[in-house]
Each structure stands twice: as structure tokens, then as C-alpha cells.
Amino acid sequence: MIPLNHPRSKSLLAREKIIEGYRGGLVCDSGLIAQGRGEAFDYLIGERTRSPARKAIKAAAAALLLAKHPVISVNGNDAALAAEDMGKLAKELNCPVEVNLFYRTQGRVERIAAHLKKAGVKEVLGVYPDARIPELNSERRKVSSNGIYSADCVLIPLEDGDRCEALVKMGKRTIAIDLNPMSRTARMAHITIVDELTRAVPLLTEEVRKFKGRNAAYLKSVLSRYDNRKVLGDMRKLINL
Numbered sequence: 175m176i177p178l179n180h181p182r183s184k185s186l187l188a189r190e191k192i193i194e195g196y197r198g199g200l201v202c203d204s205g206l207i208a209q210g211r212g213e214a215f216d217y218l219i220g221e222r223t224r225s226p227a228r229k230a231i232k233a234a235a236a237a238l239l240l241a242k243h244p245v246i247s248v249n250g251n252d253a254a255l256a257a258e259d260m261g262k263l264a265k266e267l268n269c270p271v272e273v274n275l276f277y278r279t280q281g282r283v284e285r286i287a288a289h290l291k292k293a294g295v296k297e298v299l300g301v302y303p304d305a306r307i308p309e310l311n312s313e314r315r316k317v318s319s320n321g322i323y324s325a326d327c328v329l330i331p332l333e334d335g336d337r338c339e340a341l342v343k344m345g346k347r348t349i350a351i352d353l354n355p356m357s358r359t360a361r362m363a364h365i366t367i368v369d370e371l372t373r374a375v376p377l378l379t380e381e382v383r384k385f386k387g388r389n390a391a392y393l394k395s396v397l398s399r400y401d402n403r404k405v406l407g408d409m410r411k412l413i414n415l
Contacts, residue, residue: 185213185221188255188372195254199285202277205251208332215353216370218413223377226408227369233400234329234349234365235381236393241327241347244269245299249276251332252371253286257293259375263329264295266382272321273300276334278313310340331371333359351375355409366402368409 192209195201238244246264248271253260264271273286287298299321307315307323314337317323328341331351335358341348342362350363351374360366367374385393 184372185216188370189213191254192251195250198254198289199282200254200289201250202275202282204277205249205254208251212332212353212370215413219353219368219409220412221370223369223373224409224412226405226412227367227374228377229400230365230367230402230405231369231374231378231381232385233397234367234378235385236396237327237347237349237365238267238269238329238382239385239388240390240393240397241325243325244327244329245321245325246271246329247274247322247331247333248272248286248290249274249332250282250286253289256331256372256375257290257295259372259379260290261294261296263375263379263382264297266379266386270297270299270321271295272318273298274314274317274322274337276312276314278316307337307340307344309343310337312336315340330359330363331375333363335359335362338362355406355413360406364402365400366406368406 192201196206244267246260248260260271271290273283283301287301290298299318303316303318305317305319305323307317322328325346327347329349330338333350338348338359339362348363349365350359351367351371352360353368353370354360355368
């Protein structure tokens with residue numbers, strides 16, 4: 175039992191969720207390593223949402239609301255850590271959630287899809303993919319034709335750089351959630367939220383709710399003022415303090 179007054183209780187609880195996800199077949203072996211790497215970067219940013227990340231969250235909310243066909247991409251770690259939060263965001267955007275895995279097995283995809291539905295996600299795609307991302311050779315190339323393949327904006331939390339780059343080449347606006355501001359994903363994405371997943375997604379959902387009453391001109395102005403390179407640079411400066 176982790177005491178709630180422990181100074182790092184939130185991080186330890188997230189770690190337990192990943193372990194439970196691994197035992198339940200949602201998270202693969204390498205997902206445990208990825209969680210540890212993310213925790214290390216979270217230490218460096220002070221384990222809190224910093225100002226540059228909040229700027230990225232506002233831009234991400236504007237981009238998702240402007241999109242005609244937004245899609246939320248989810249892997250095993252995402253599902254283990256934030257399935258309910260993903261469901262709430264998808265509900266606000268009225269968009270599907272698609273399972274997309276690097277270490278893909280049919281059984282694992284089905285377990286993740288079931289876990290997402292149990293958490294309240296209404297539309298889960300990716301269980302039986304019928305399209306392919308060009309120039310991508312990993313299992314992540316397998317997508318749904320009415321999901322990621324036809325999306326104009328894709329939220330890609332905890333992503334690998336190869337697919338991020340491939341999605342950008344397809345002309346899709348990409349929004350990453352990545353604790354490493356120096357990763358290829360962070361640098362390739364149009365908008366990068368450098369923050370921990372379970373902090374970032376609720377904040378993004380809240381921002382989407384706030385922006386829903388705004389017109390397209392306002393949302394476009396938010397996007398036009400956003401500079402992802404500057405945001406990443408500011409996050410690197412914070413790490414170096």
C-alpha cells in the first residue's frame with residue numbers, strides 16, 4: 175500500500191498501474207522500460223506541468239477542435255495509465271480511439287480494446303486494421319481506414335519517432351505527449367506536450383471544454399501564435415536549470 179501522503183505518491187501509483195497492466199497483458203516488457211525512462215525525465219521537469227507544456231496544451235486543444243476527423247492513438251502504456259481520461263477526451267471531441275502497437279499481437283490488441291471499453295471509451299478502432307501507413311515497416315503501420323489512416327489530426331501519446339514522422343509525411347497534424355523534449359517524436363510533431371500523461375490528458379480535456387464555445391477564427395489564432403520549436407527549447411532550458 176502506497177501512503178497518499180508520500181511525497182511521490184502519484185508517480186508510485188502510476189508505476190503500480192503499469193505493473194498491473196503488464197500482469198494483465200496490456201503492457202509489454204519494453205513498456206516497463208519506457209515508463210522508467212519517462213519517470214527520469216519527469217524528475218528533471220520537477221514532476222509538475224510547466225508553463226511551456228500549458229502553451230502546447232492550449233494549441234493542441236485548438237488543433238483538435240479545428241480538425242474534421244481527429245483520432246486518439248493509444249498503446250498499452252496509455253491504456254494502463256489513462257484509459258478513463260482518454261475516454262473523457264474522446265467524448266469531448268466526439269472522436270474514436272485507435273489501438274496502435276509496436277509490439278503487436280492480436281490477443282494484446284483485444285485486451286487493450288476491452289480495457290478501453292470498460293473504462294468508458296465508446297468507439298475503439300484498430301482491432302482489425304484494414305489500411306497501412308506508407309513507408310513504415312513496423313507493426314504500427316497497421317491502422318484502420320476510418321481511423322488513423324483518414325484522420326487529419328492525430329494525438330499520439332507515448333509515441334515512437336518512426337510513426338510520428340510517417341504521419342507527418344502523410345499530411346496529418348500530429349500532437350505528441352512526450353516527456354523527452356529531445357526525442358525524434360517531440361521534434362517531428364507539430365505540437366509537443368512535454369508532460370506526464372496522467373497530468374496532460376485531463377488538462378487537455380479541460381482546455382477542449384473551454385475552447386468549445388470559441389469560433390474557428392479564435393482557434394486558428396491560437397495555433398498561429400504557437401511555436402513548437404520554442405516550446406521544446408524552453409523545456410530544455412528548464413531541464414538544465
